[in-house]
Amino acid sequence: MTAREFALPGTRPKFAPDRVVDIHHITLEIDVDPQARKVEGTVTLRAAVIAPNTRTIELDAVELQIDSVTVGGTPVTFRHDGKKLRVELPAPHATAAELVIAIRYRGAPRRGLYFIAPDEGYPDKPVQVWTQGQDEDSRYWFPCFDAPNEKATSELIVTVPAGLFALSNGTLVDDRTDGAKRTLHWRLDVPHSCYLITLAIGDFAAVETSWRDTPVVYYAQRGREAEAERTLARTPEMLELFSTQFGVAYPYPRYAQVFVADFIFGGMENTSATTLTDTVLMDERAALDYDVDSLVAHELAHQWFGDLVTCRDWGEGWLNEGFATYSEYLWRERHEGRDAADLELEEWADCYFGEDSRRYRRTIATKLYDEPIDIFDHHLYDKGGRVLHMLRHFLGDDQFFGALRHYLGKHKHGVVESRDLARAFEDATGKNVDWFFSQWVIDSAGHPELEVSVRWDAERGIATVTVEQTQKVEGRTPLFRIPTSVRFRVGERDHDHPVELVDPKHVFHIRLDAEPTQMIFDPGRVILAGMKVDKPEDVWWAELQGATLAIDRSSAAQAIGKRGGPHNERALGEALAGDEFWAVRGAAAQGLAIVRTTMARDRLITALGAETHPRARRMIA
Ligand SMILES: [Zn+2]
Structure with missing residues (x-):
């Protein structure tokens, strides 16, 4: 069943690295040349040693040229093997004393910092430079302690050609143009891990809005502002939802999102300044058919889970x-x-x-x-x-x-x-x-495979629910403990009866006041499990017609579709014509497609004529 082990044989466990210094603040002062695809400048770390008598500090710096290293302004000995930079401290430092380590460096990064420019194949491609630090690529564009378990406040002072803009984390504290060069100074006063340090350079136009008192800004290549605004329109609502639901208000002074060309992922949750691929920018027609809210919400939620609190x-x-x-x-x-x-x-x-x-x-x-x-x-x-x-x-x-x-x-x-x-x-x-x-x-892996059967005994007034865990319990795959419920519809009301699975097989006898029309094990399909369910046909019909949750009506449609026969076909046809939720109509259509009779085909054609929801139409057609 399982094709191979996840890790290669002999893989050693990976642990977070030792922290030799506690880094308080990172200042990056760099010059980026988009034409030459080069970066050079100085990274300054304000830090304190964690153990007394520490004499060597090791940082990550891959394929960068290190020109000099100073500690407290005094040049010190360093060794660089192309991957690791070892800095020798001239004397032992007290653990409370703050060290200022300044590293002058240059490089033409192949990773971490990406240079985008027009070429023969794509003459309209914009000139942009952007970063992608996660998971371990910040070390390709500046020397750093490149692991999530070290957090510091940060600032970035970047010089770019005068026609371009540069976005980074936090707030813009200075922006000046001097001849052909422009220097922008960004600062974030909330500590974060260095894979989240960002830089995005381009001819970006900004669309500014706000949430509560927090500026919310969308950046896109100049000329694409309307698309950016359309694509990100619900950002303030999402900020409100997550701030309320997570119980912690959005923790940064600003929220920026920037669309860049040729991005290697869909999005990246850089602290307070998310990067997004420009392929999701929506014109008016696209916005009718879909949205990218999932991507936008995903990156925004990372500002709490990932950036504020980090693995x-x-x-x-x-x-x-x-x-x-x-x-x-x-x-x-x-x-x-x-x-x-x-x-x-x-x-x-x-x-x-x-x-x-x-x-x-x-x-x-x-x-x-x-x-x-x-x-x-x-x-x-x-x-x-x-x-x-x-x-x-x-x-x-x-x-x-x-x-x-x-x-x-x-x-x-x-x-x-x-x-x-x-x-x-x-x-x-x-x-x-x-x-x-x-x-x-x-400790464990896999998921339960459940075989469920439900029956009603009218004479005794008892529902019997039998549940068996049939997954093979071996290796890391356990017998699962599963608290869930069975939902009975009696009269007009749902009654949720809690059950808990701990054994390979359970038979639950549940007394009810009257015959239930619906009997749904795990309503809402909350449990991540493979499930085979056996129940009387008329119960499936009642659930397809009237289960409270659409996902349970869809389950009924799938079960009925597999059975075939005129009664089942009629039940599916009614759901296709009458269900209020498009995905249930879609599931009913797919059930009818499996049935493959002439009548089923007629029902599908009629439904396609009446269906207005684009995603349901796709499921029917
Ligand atoms: Zn993510």
């Missing part, structure tokens, strides 16, 4: 990406409602199940990986998001969001590992959630 090492990267992914759900839920948000859950599950079955199975948090980039997979993003969704439903909204507020407050400006999150949940709720983190994140 201690990349093996804990899900603490950044799982939350950013889940925040896409939170935005969708607020903006379009739970039914629309639940569609994301299905997409994530598909991505994760595919990776798990075709590539490898791993624990979400792991020290065993070959390169940090390998960690950024569907286990990290999609399963990570689903795990948080389960935790939310297990605890309830008050406890879940209360615990997030506590976690952010406790660890802001710091670094975290999974146990810190578990402990924050325990602090805030009193509930020990170690078992949850152990099975879903830290």
